[in-house]
Amino acid sequence: MRVLVTGAGGFIGSNLVEQLLKEGYDVVGIDINFANMLDKGILKNKKIYLYDCNHISKNLQLIYDDINHIDRYPFIFVNRPFDSIFHLAASADIRKSLTDTNIDIKHNVLGTHKILEIMRVYDIKKLMFSSSSSIYGETKTIPTPEDVKDIRPISLYGASKLADEAFINAYCNIYGFKAWVFRFANVVGKYQHRGVIVDFINKLNNNPKQLKILGNGKQTKSFFDVSDCIEGFMNIPKKDKNDSMEIYNLANIKTMTVKNLADIVCNEIGVSPKYIYSGGDRGWKGDTPYTILDIKKALKTGWKPKYSCEEAIRRTVRYVCDFK
C-alpha cells in the first residue's frame, strides 16, 4: 500500500511515518522541515531522515519542500498510484500567528487546498486529515462533540483548520473523495520538539528553582500520547466505511489543568520550583482555557487511548530529557 504523508518531518508525522514503515507501507513523505530537525538534533530517528532530499529508497521517499510546491514533483504521482494521503503539514503554532497573520492562510489553507487539488488531478480518493480541537473556540458545550452547534474558532490557527474542513467537505461532495478528519486534543510524546512540556523542561533546565506558567495555571486540557493518536489516525479509517467526510475527536477522556501538568513534569524531573503565573485565564490570545472533547464517536469504532493523561506526560518528559 502506497501512501503520501505531508508534514512527514513534524512531531506527529515522524511517528506516523515510523509506524507506516513498520507495517510495510510504501511511504512518500513531504516536509519543509527535515533539515531543521536534523540540525537541532531533535529527533533520534535520524535514520529516516538521512536520505538525500528526493532520494528514493525501497519503502521511503522524502521530498524536502513546501507542500504548496508539491505539484513540482509530478513523478511521484504518475508512476505509481497512491492509495491515500495522510495530510498533517501545517503551521501549528497558535502564538506565531499573532505576529505573522499570514502564516495560517499560507501553510494551512492554501496548503490543504493544494493537496485537495493534487487528489482531484491525480485521482486519489482517500484523505486522512489532522485537524484540531482549537476549532471549537470557547464553545459552552463541554465535553464537546464533533457536531456541536455554532463552532467559532478564536485563533487564526483554529480558523484555518475549520476552513480546511469546509473545503475538504466540498471536495468530497463534488469529486467523490472520502475523508477522515481528526480533531486532536494536545498530542504529546516521542519526537516532540515544542509545546508546553518542552517549554517547561527548557525553563527548568535554565532555572530549576522557578517555573513561569503562562496564564493562571487553571486552563484545562486533554493531553494524550502520540502513539494513541497514530493508532486512531491509521485504524479508524479501516473500520469506518464512510461515504464522504467523517469527523472524529481524538483525546483522553480525563483532562487536567496546566498546574497539574507542571506538577507531573517537575516530579518526573525531580525538581520543586516555585510557580510564577503570568496571570489571566489563558496562556495567550487565542488560547482556549477549557478544552474537554467528547470522544464517544471514536470509542465506538473500537479505538481507545492506551495511556492516561498522566502517563502520556511522564513518557514525554522521559523522551524529551533523553534526547537532550
Add this chain to the structure above:
Amino acid sequence: MRVLVTGAGGFIGSNLVEQLLKEGYDVVGIDINFANMLDKGILKNKKIYLYDCNHISKNLQLIYDDINHIDRYPFIFVNRPFDSIFHLAASADIRKSLTDTNIDIKHNVLGTHKILEIMRVYDIKKLMFSSSSSIYGETKTIPTPEDVKDIRPISLYGASKLADEAFINAYCNIYGFKAWVFRFANVVGKYQHRGVIVDFINKLNNNPKQLKILGNGKQTKSFFDVSDCIEGFMNIPKKDKNDSMEIYNLANIKTMTVKNLADIVCNEIGVSPKYIYSGGDRGWKGDTPYTILDIKKALKTGWKPKYSCEEAIRRTVRYVCDFK
C-alpha cells in the same frame, strides 16, 4: 460617516452604494468589475461609474482593482478614517468553481483575509460581511437557524464563505473587531445581471416556446428583494450592539420551487413555454436543493422584508427587461 464598500460594482454592491450615497455617507468603493458592467450595459446607474478610476468626487471615490491589491492604495486609509467596511467582494458563481477550483480561494478566502489585515493595520473596527446560505450545505434542520449544528458546505463557494466567517471570528477575538455576518438566501432585484431569473429571461428571449430548467424544478429556494437585503445590511448593525461577531440569516419567510419561479417569470413576460427539465434533484454539483432559512433572529431586530418572494421576482423581471 465614511465607509469602504468592496464589490461596489456588483449587483448587491451597486444597490448598497446607491443607498449609502442617498443617506449622505462618504463612500469609497473598490471592485475589479466596474468596466465589465459598463461595457455590457448591464446597469442603468452609470452615473455612479462614470468617474475615472481612482477619481475622487465629493462623496464617492472608486478604485478599479482586485481587493487583493487594496494595500496598493494606502492614501485612502491614511488621510481620513473609515467608520466601517461593507465587504461584499467575492466570486459568487458556484458553478464557475467547478471549472476553476482556485477562484473561491483567491477572491473569497484571500480577499477576505486581505480586508481583515487592512482593518488590523489601519485600525478599522467594524465589518459588515455578505456571507451566504450556501454554507449550510444539505443540513437536515429546516428552517435552518444561524447556530445549526454540523455545518457542512457542499460547494467550494460555500466552503470559502465558512472559511471567511471563521477568520472573521478569530480576528474579532484577537483584535477587538465587531462584525455582522449576513447569510443571504437568493437575492434578486434591481441591477441584477445574472442568476436564475436572468438566465430564464435570456433563454425565453432566444426561444419563447420552451424553457430549459436545470434540475427537476422542485429545488426550493427563498428569493428576496435586494432592497430588503440592503435594509438589513445597513440597519441591523445600528440596532445590534454586539461585542464580536454576530450572524444573521436574511431571507423571505416563504419559499418557492424553481418551477413556481419559472411560472412567475413566464407570466410576467407573457409567454407560455414548454418546460424541459435537465433532471436530477439539483441544478448542478454543489447546488442545495432545499434552502429554507430561519430568520427569527433578524426579525427580532425589527427588520422585516417588504416584498414577498413573488413580488421580488416580478420586480426583478421588470428591471431586467427594462434594461435590455
